[in-house]
Amino acid sequence: MEKPWQDKLRQIDPYVPGEQSKDPDLIKLNANENPYPPSPAVAEVFRTFPTAQLRYYPDANSGNLRAALARHFGVGENQIFMGNGSDDVLALCFQAFFCSDKPILFPDVTYSFYPVWCSLFRVPYETVPLDADYRIRPADYARPNGGVVLPNPNAPTGIGEGLDFVEALLRCNPDSIVIIDEAYIDFGGQSCLPLLEKYENLVVVQTMSKSRSLAGLRVGYAIASPELIATLEAVKNSYNSYTMDMLTLAAATASVEDDAYFRATCAKVAATRERSQERLRALGFTVIPSLTNFILATHPRVPAQEIFTQLKARKIFVRYFHLPRVDNHLRITVGTDAEMDKLFEALTEILA
């Protein structure tokens, strides 16, 4: 039944986020979450937080956290923008930097939110196919565009490229903003942050959800030239000045300041990933070499959907993609060594 006010509503396909299972016996390798808890310094912040302060508005400028990140990365505080998860940061980047009539470019196989933001903010876009080895070729981005965004390492392939790759992309895009989404960089990839000194049109986006085990708190950030950060701040402050709550600011700061724990956790995940890739290959899987905390794999004999279903019956959740190009692939988040051992046990049974 048509109602008189319905023509004023935004027409949009409802996206339904995946439900989080509450079963404690579950081995959850489906959301690229970190298998280790956050730094003990974060727990300490929770225990000692002066909750009476919550009656005040938080620091809209995220001062302490930005200062900690500036020290950590050796950049200026005016080069850092904080957001409510890297999705918030990327969505604001789309609004701030992709204001052209020309289409923006991103890979055909990549983070699924890019086309969603284009639709929401009415940004025209074209996708650029990965090559036969699932790699991104910078030369394919050497054409007129309204901007470029891509993850490095890419998701869900897991392939990470080096500094030369990003510089090649920047060299053929002097007229556009180039956003490199480094959500998975800390597990062995090479960050392009050193290129910021040379390229004022580069924006690097990172998140604390994966490598810092803080998905539950929602922290992401962009690092770029002061001019681009000022534009992001202006857009954000026209939307909601207070996106970062007090506890999140304090906990994220504590995480950044505990560098030893951060490095140790990332190294453990990377070691388990390397070992897991070998085990998967030994089981007959074709594995795309990953520099992230997940592995994209396919089995030549048993369909991915069947493996997915049988793992689920054994309370092991992985991700199965119906997407073109990576159809018949499983995306397996790297868990603890014990979790991965249970996975390999189950896979051995399923493939027998």
Next chain:
Amino acid sequence: MEKPWQDKLRQIDPYVPGEQSKDPDLIKLNANENPYPPSPAVAEVFRTFPTAQLRYYPDANSGNLRAALARHFGVGENQIFMGNGSDDVLALCFQAFFCSDKPILFPDVTYSFYPVWCSLFRVPYETVPLDADYRIRPADYARPNGGVVLPNPNAPTGIGEGLDFVEALLRCNPDSIVIIDEAYIDFGGQSCLPLLEKYENLVVVQTMSKSRSLAGLRVGYAIASPELIATLEAVKNSYNSYTMDMLTLAAATASVEDDAYFRATCAKVAATRERSQERLRALGFTVIPSLTNFILATHPRVPAQEIFTQLKARKIFVRYFHLPRVDNHLRITVGTDAEMDKLFEALTEILA
């Protein structure tokens, strides 16, 4: 110097949020913050939160919190939408509900973010003057429009209107979405939530920043018909599925479940407001009767700017508006009785 990528940037006036002072001796009556801490149940959530869980993504559907609010208000869970402060909720409402070529309508003296969101989302608007007594007249909104948004009680006037007022507004706007921003409702206003049963085009927005002393955590919500809530969810999930972090969800739920504390705190603020209005009148101020946690007042003899400056020198911060219509007014947030006594002492000196 023009750079080749600058034409792709969003052109927007930078809005600079007010800085929060860290001086503990300050009497802070300038941001409409609650003088009392949040419920002790919130502190307990902080102390006992299982921080290891932070490695997981939070519940994108805010299930427990929505259930608690649904019980509290006697509405369906599918009638509640959660956001990162009511600014986030309102900004999403502007994107979801104001998709018409006709201008939306709001008062000329009202919440300063409305025109900012119109500019950000390119929503045409017209402002409707308050009457000579600073009141909103529903009849002035009986003309073709793309939507209506207004706070009740209004800010910064503090004037609250009854159910008849909102129903009159709805009766002359059957073709539009009508958003009633009830940020200050809990301090003595009459909520229009009962009208939801009759009007599917009504959206009620509230916040936990003021009456629940949770400004530091960022929690707001909209209550409306299931159809409007589904549209809001679709827009939000196209932007950022995980806006509400785990700790905020748990702490806000604890606050809602401690109704006795909430009622007692609101009643204390309302009692101090009534007493403060009398004291201000006794000092010669003209006071607009307020149903909020702030008071808008002007002195016939001493300019507001001078009082503002002299209070600041005494470490008492209030808000002074340069705006047309309410120029020469001070907006004074209601503090504790002890804080207000210090204010009146200072005012007595300044006016002497």
